[in-house]
């Protein structure tokens with residue numbers, strides 16, 4: 459019997475696309491059909507230089523043989539193993555390798571399937587940690603304006619991207635926000651960390667005084683705020699947050715979903731900025747973006763607080779069917795091996811000054827009001843068109859795509875984060891093409 463539904467594989471209607479202008483896209487689709495190293499191939503056969511590592515995740519570039527082969531082999535050998543009360547070697551092996559490159563003091567790995575799930579997991583661990591130690595009144599969570607912590611309810615509650623929150627009701631109770639650190643009047647066109655703004659961390663003392671420290675479980679921030687448009691932490695800011703949280707017995711969570719796995723030229727931002735949090739949330743670059751996987755990394759102290767009570771009892775009532783999935787674990791191991799064998803974190807650090815100079819050469823072009831960078835991350839902020847925010851940057855994105863480069867935009871900010879395998883010639887091509895796009899913008 460014939461299926462009673464449309465058999466129209468080219469119909470774009472059924473797929474409701476995430477974070478996409480669906481109607482605009484479906485009128486004028488942008489389809490990738492293949493990828494290799496630094497390039498995507500479009501459906502009409504063009505090569506597009508990847509200026510964003512997919513969505514900040516393909517740090518080793520695309521279709522890297524070691525990762526592809528590891529996935530193929532694992533799929534044929536052990537496709538799935540139950541994640542609860544059973545194990546398989548690859549998940550343990552990957553955890554050990556993550557801890558090898560993590561900051562000293564970070565000792566345990568709890569697997570998830572995305573950045574959003576890593577955030578939910580870390581927030582839950584924070585609250586349960588205090589309870590396990592007899593401080594069950596510590597339930598409040600503190601995020602920051604302009605923060606992005608994924609799209610689940612905990613993450614949007616502590617997050618500070620207005621459009622990600624305002625359509626979705628009352629969110630979690632008991633959440634406060636630190637002020638964001640964007641101070642364009644003082645810090646515009648800073649290379650690396652800005653001079654001004656460390657004092658914004660002192661607002662945490664105000665929040666603590668308002669509620670009492672014994673009510674606060676954790677502070678979560680992106681050490682470098684990516685999605686909101688690339689805001690580097692002011693000099694001394696993260697150190698202050700660490701000192702204040704420590705003083706009041708509050709856990710500090712770094713959301714390293716973007717900054718993890720070499721983006722700044724160190725394995726994690728915690729090492730780049732030399733500030734040790736109690737937990738780190740990761741995803742994206744953990745598997746080079748190839749298979750969904752995330753992980754929460756914790757100190758020994760956080761983990762050990764749970765390891766009490768009868769040994770036959772589950773210590774943490776949390777986890778996912780796909781936590782530590784064999785194929786994701788194999789992809790993770792092969793990814794970390796690729797980073798190591800090719801010295802990609804060191805390469806990012808070496809390329810950073812060249813990247814910085816290239817990016818700042820855009821200063822003075824039409825509409826450019828700020829440029830920010832660190833590691834292999836860069837942002838170019840444009841003056842919005844009066845009354846039509848986001849339109850100018852979105853036009854830049856579309857024109858750039860037509861000219862063969864992939865960039866990201868958020869509001870009127872262009873963000874770039876190329877794979878760490880990018881060459882100097884490709885940096886010139888990316889920035890040169892973008893310069894042409896900016897010159898032609900309305």
Ligand code: PXG
Nearest residue numbers: 513572573574606607608685713715716866
């Ligand atoms: N935390 C941070 C800091 C992130 O950047 C998430 C959590 C959520 O991860 P998942 O895997 O659930 O999407 C993110 C994700 C962009 C962009 O263009 C950024 C993200 C995702 C997609 C696009 O800025 N960050």
